[in-house]
Amino acid sequence: MRDLDRWVSWRDIQAQPRIWRDWAGSFVADEVRDWIASLDASETWFCGAGSSAHIGRTVVSGLEGRVRQLRSVPTTDIVARPHAYLEGRSPLVVNLGRSGGSPETLGTLDALDVLAPTAPRLNLTCNPDGALAKRKATGPCGVVVLPDETQAECLAMISGFTTMLLTALALFDPILPEAPFLRLADALERLLPRFADLAEHTEPPDRIVFLGTGPLEAAAREAALKVLELTAGQVSAFSETPLGFRHGPKSIVDSRTKLVLFTSGDGLAANYEADLLDELSDQFPDAGLTTVGPGAEHDPGLDLPDVWLAPVAVALAQVLAVTWSEKLGLNVDDPFSDTGRLTRVVQGVTLYPVRPR
Structure with a gap:
């Protein structure tokens, strides 16, 4: 067998069972569920980019028919067309992000501040120092910071993806309130x-x-x-x-x-x-x-x-x-280290200001 333990990405995969067990003992889902239930929101949107968007798609598809008014709305869509999504609406926006500071995350927060400032937000992130954990909001805002280990310093979102998905399910699945x-x-x-x-x-x-x-x-x-x-x-x-x-x-x-x-x-x-x-x-x-x-x-x-x-x-x-x-002989933790064409946190996106119409 290959010596894959030298790669952070491989260790992150292998750590997932332990991370889930430790998280089960420290994450108090009931408090967040009660807070969600107290909100007056007609819809719940799951918003992220890349792997985080796939979390939203998975949750919404999985709870379809069991929870009403759930939508998966990638932040890449919101940033490109904020008025189409946010004007006149006040959904509970569940922001998902490993770093909590990608351009699309920041752009979505900016758009919310301008077009739906009182819309409640629930931010799920792996980074206690990112915008999703630190940034203030006008309306109600809850924050769940995942175990620090899920921030793993590698290109691909691995334990962050699975643990964030399980966390979202623990908060929104009405059939299995005790997360397995x-x-x-x-x-x-x-x-x-x-x-x-x-x-x-x-x-x-x-x-x-x-x-x-x-x-x-x-x-x-x-x-x-x-x-x-x-x-x-x-x-x-x-x-x-x-x-x-x-x-x-x-x-x-x-x-x-x-x-x-x-x-x-x-x-x-x-x-x-x-x-x-x-x-x-x-x-x-x-x-x-x-x-x-x-x-x-x-x-x-x-x-x-x-x-x-x-x-x-x-x-x-x-x-x-x-x-x-x-x-394939690649740097597993950063396969684009020689070109920089792809990075752990997306770069090269210019955010343009959002103004009310």
Whole structure:
């Protein structure tokens, strides 16, 4: 096996079960839930960029039909068109960000100050010194700072993604008010060595496709992003739904394509996924096919809604991405260190002032 422990990114992956256990013992979700319930907000928006946007998409898709008036609104959309989103509205804006100071985060806070100053905010961040933790607001503002370890000094958002996703679910899922952090930590601890063995015995493919239904499709977006980032684009990564895959995207598959399905525990979704697996196995017998989730090759063994299993599914992509990055001879913690084309906190964005109309 490779000596991956020298990379911060790898250690961050391996630390996730412990981080979740420690967080379960220190995070008092009930107090924040009570504060959320006290707010007079007609909608709740989950706002972030990149991996943080994928957290919002995963939460909103996973709680659809169980919590009313949830929206995923990436900060990249708000900053580009603030008036279209914010004028005349006062949603609870859940800001998500590892650094808490990306340009789009700052631009969203600026837009809120001008166009919706009394809108309540709940800021989830890994950085106690960033704008999401420190910046004052006119209206109600709650802050949750994740464990310091989730700030890991590497390009990719790893434990910050999974821990922030679990934290958001603990705050907004009405069905599971007692977050199953400990059970998820045990499941991931069991699966990580198997993920590592798979990655070690799989060469970096030309491309990889992650498939998932509902919240697992949102998780598949994050999975694809991890591989794309950490291999510096040398492995092209895509995501799609199992049903949507036949509508054109399947044309990408050949013998040098790796396929990963995040399986659903929902009976109807699982039927469609099983049909696609049979089809892919028949049409592309040489393509690598891996499944993770209920009833899958890598089964967490937990009876939980799909959205709660998303962090475990994404961890497979994290392991593949780091292992392949190392195999490609890249600086795993900063694959763009020689060019600076991609940085841990996005740079090069000019923020333009927002004014009321």
